[in-house]
Amino acid sequence: PRVARAVPAPGGRLRVTPEPAAISATPVPGPLLREHLEHWAEVYDWVYGTGEGRHADDLDLSGWRDSVTGAPLPREHMREWIDRTVELILESNPRTVLEAGCGTGLLAHRLHGSLEGYVGTDVADTAVERLSAAGLPRTGFVRAAAHEVDSPTVRRATDAVLGPGARPDCVVLNSVTQCFPNLDYLAAVVRGALDAVADGGTVILGDIRHSALVERHFTDLERARDPEAPEEVIADRVRGAIAEDEELSFAPEAVREIVTGFHRPVTISTRARTMKAATELTRYRYDLVLHLGTPSGGRAEPPVEYLPWSGPERLVAAARAAHAGAPLVVHGIPNGLVGESPESPGALAA
Known part of the structure; x- marks a missing residue:
């Protein structure tokens, strides 16, 4: 069975609790998790296939749209967003990078020239095929989900690009956690990434939706869409938007709990997006850098x-x-x- 419990909820809704095995990532993906991942694969295959935001081979912004207007996000703002992410990744001077959820290659195109090896994975066939055909030096691209960084498919790619048995210095999950089904899946992915990365390396979770800012985000969206609406109307719309929100959000404390007691020493630093423009990508999101050991290499005072x-x-x-x-x-x-x-x-x- 896939459903453990179903109870009526306000507004004629039905609150369903799935069986844990149906949404688990380990030891094998449950059926509901597989459906969830396939859903996102189909969504992004379609988005990337349209090519509507493809400005150049290294700047395909398909799918990046303003939540209020639906218009594409400004190109100059997206360039800065990309640059800040690249700077964050290169901050620890990695020689090799594994990116889970590489998308259209916004980071891959800018990272590979500074690295000895880069491997990207994505659930969308369109993304993997297009990036593989680009022929970027010292790179490899394979179809895999975020929890599969240690799968045979990904290991073959890292062996070929990084060297036999080599671990990446940095594992990147940028702007993908919002597509995760729940915190249990996040935990499986984070622990898998920490197991995969080399000693002294980093795991970067980028562009995370902050759970403490979700209500504020939806409130700002509703006010921007209908500035004359009464406060009680805005509040009602926000409650509805939160109830229907399907994307994952979490606070840094959730990841701290995940890594507590992990068998390798981990320290975490929380980063705000330091950008000039104030948009939804900077107001309500943040980055986390997980260090295997303290960033200084010793015990933090x-x-x-x-x-x-x-x-x-x-x-x-x-x-x-x-x-x-x-x-x-x-x-x-x-x-x-x-x-x-x-x-x-x-x-x-x-």
Whole structure:
């Protein structure tokens, strides 16, 4: 059976709890998980097949659209989004990269020249076939889902490109976690990626939807679509949008829980998208970098002081003190991108 429980819910809905085995990724994918992955494969095969956002071989933005207008996201903003992601990946100086969910190759085209080897996987045949035909040096592309980074198919590709038995220095999952069915699948993928990466390497989860910002995101969308609507109407629409939201979102704490007790030492750093434009890709999303071992290669020293946010001026003074050798953690910083504070984020750069 695929359903463990089904109970009536408000609004004439039916709340269904699937059998755990039906949606599990291990030891073998359950039937509902297979259906979920095939659904996304069909979606992206169609999206990539249209080529509607294909500006160049290395800039295919098919599927990247504004949630309010439905129009393609500005090309210059997407270029900056890509550049920041590439910088994040290369920050740890990897020689080899495995990207799960490589899509149209926005990262592959920009990474391969800086690497000794790159392997990309995707569930969409169209993406894999097109990138394989591009003939990028020191690359390989295969059809595989995110939980299959250690599958025979992917291992054959990494053996051929990275070297027999070689592990990648960095495993990248950028802008794919929103397509995952649940946190259990996320856990299976994260642990699989951590097992696959080389000692001292990194796993990067990029462009993650933050669960604490989902309500704010939908509220901003509804206000942009209908600025004159009463607050109670907006609130009702937001509740409906959240109830129908099929994409996964999670906070950094979810990943911290996943890696707790992992058999290899892992440290996590949370990153905001540092971009000029304030759009939905910067306001409501973030990146996580998982390091096998501490980033410095040794044991991280605990901070000597926790400082609550009280404005940019005090933060600047505290940062100067920290620069002199006193570790510091500042908490409670308002998110200026989503209007939590009248202060501009640019004030911190002054």
